[in-house]
Amino acid sequence: MVTWLRNKLFDLGLLKSVSYNFPVICVGNLSVGGTGKTPMIEYLIRLLKDDFAVATLSRGYKRKTKGFQLANKNSSAASLGDEPFQFYSKFKENILVAVDADRINGIKNLIVQESSIEIVLLDDAFQHRKVKAGFNIMLTTFEKPYFSDIVLPTGDLREPRRGAKRADIIVVTKCPKGLSNSDKDSILKQIKPNKNQHVFFSSISYSDKVFTMESKRNLSELNDFTLVTGIANANPLVEFLKVNKLEFEHLNFKDHHEFSIEDIEALKQKELILTTEKDFMRLKQYAELKDKLFYLPIQVKMDNEATFNKLVLDYMKNDN
Template sequence: MKLIRNIAFPFVPVYYAVTSLRNKLYDFGIKKSKSYDFPVICVGNLSVGGTGKTPMIEYLIRLLKDDCKVATLSRGYKRKTKGFQLANEFSTAESLGDEPFQFYNKFKNDILVAVDSDRINGINELKKLENPPNVVLLDDAFQHRKVKAGLNILLTTYHNPYFSDFVLPTGNLREPRSGAKRADIIIVTKCPNSLGEAEKREFVKQISPKENQHVFFSSISYSEFIFSSENKRKLDTETNFTLVTGIANASPLVSFLNEKNLKFEHLNFKDHHEFSAQDILALEKKELIVTTEKDFMRLKQHEALKTKLFYLPITVAIDKEIEINKLIKDFTAC
């Protein structure tokens, strides 16, 4: 893969030019963006994935759900349905996509969960509801510039920051680094717990934020327990299991499990992997499967895995939590 990306380097200027032109057309108002008179928060990134958008959306849900009527709106990547879909008791990972289905499973009594590849139409459909939301969280919509969110939150990982990356196809950026200027809040995700203040200051220098931009650092917190549909078990007591991941970057999870000296084999699939019948047959032979919450949403429908399938929840811990919470709550004004 690295060789192919290096060979593709001559195409980088072409991709750069096309995405830059698109952004300029929006910047100059030639292509139109729609803004709204109620709070719309966009969570996204410049890279192709793996920056922690899902746990960040969940962080915002937990922060706002008690005071605001919150809706999440995603495109529903790899779902089998078309158009606008509002999650309900009959929804599945196939009808919504794995991440929206995860939101629905965790917060269905507190929020609305919708998917639509056309974000403007999705917002319009949400506002037509009898009890519409007063805050909309756009999941992975930083490049969806037809909607002008009132607050843009940009995520970039500590170990692969956007300022050290290149655009596709050689690098992982969906658009040039200059796109970060559109962000109101930049969060450096997946930071090591040992990250010191001096290192943070150096990182901020590399970002070189504008005066109106706020930079925060976050880390992943893993649960002490693994959960099935009906049960939970202490992670530390599991001495031998199979780790199944279908996410963009499983390295932090693998490192966490290794640091706990747990013994496991790792079946590492590509992001949003669609598990085949052959995959399921292979997994049925495993004694205990630990997976991510996102992968659990796709695997739990298989009855043969029910007693052996567990997921490890994660949450986001953000430095200066009071400050970022105030910025978000002041914006929503619920």
């Protein structure tokens, strides 16, 4: 009732949202954790970075700092949070990366830092309605779609299902490869999109190579390793590795796990470690793991990439 009332007050204009005279794209979800926001933000960065001055703004979940932080050469997962630090590590030559739990204050500071910003990507901000994004992309997983879920604490939704109507695009993420048209139609019937809404389906595309800070190897060369994950749902990765007939043990930690001294001591005893790119951002600071720690990159694979890209680029063109 509280979240319903809050959204209603925003809808009626009794609670105010701040709009901006430049494009703002929000990527978020209705549920807690694990829908694929980080790879979607990276997809948008790759789409936009060559033609626009891009900035990302995240909350900076579990960081050790407060207030506004702009990523720089001294930043770390501790100062930014693991996901924003990942954005900075991969795209620092092309974009600005900032964190602030207060999105209005974050955008204000970004503009002060760089007045030529042409697009702000808001990470995990679907419920942050004090900022009125010009374009909303909402994610929901194939395995646990929002229309089959209910609000916390009984279910995993942050707000009622009707919140999906605020989205311009709904992406069903982590779909199995070769999802049939009949399965897609069945999902569409349950989403019941408005006429102005577009629904897409995406899957996870894993690299065939793994990386350390200084080298890379073919994934097929790995065997008898320890898989370390601290993400919301490691099942797709585990299944992918099993399909590739790789032998490994799995140390499965909770999402955004803060690795303790005891954890690192235990990992030092392992001969070879494979982890996710997000976990790598927290683990790469430990020099004793340097030569044995590999990460496996992932990317979003859209089912109708050209149409999705056109919708985003049309918004950029029409909002400028």
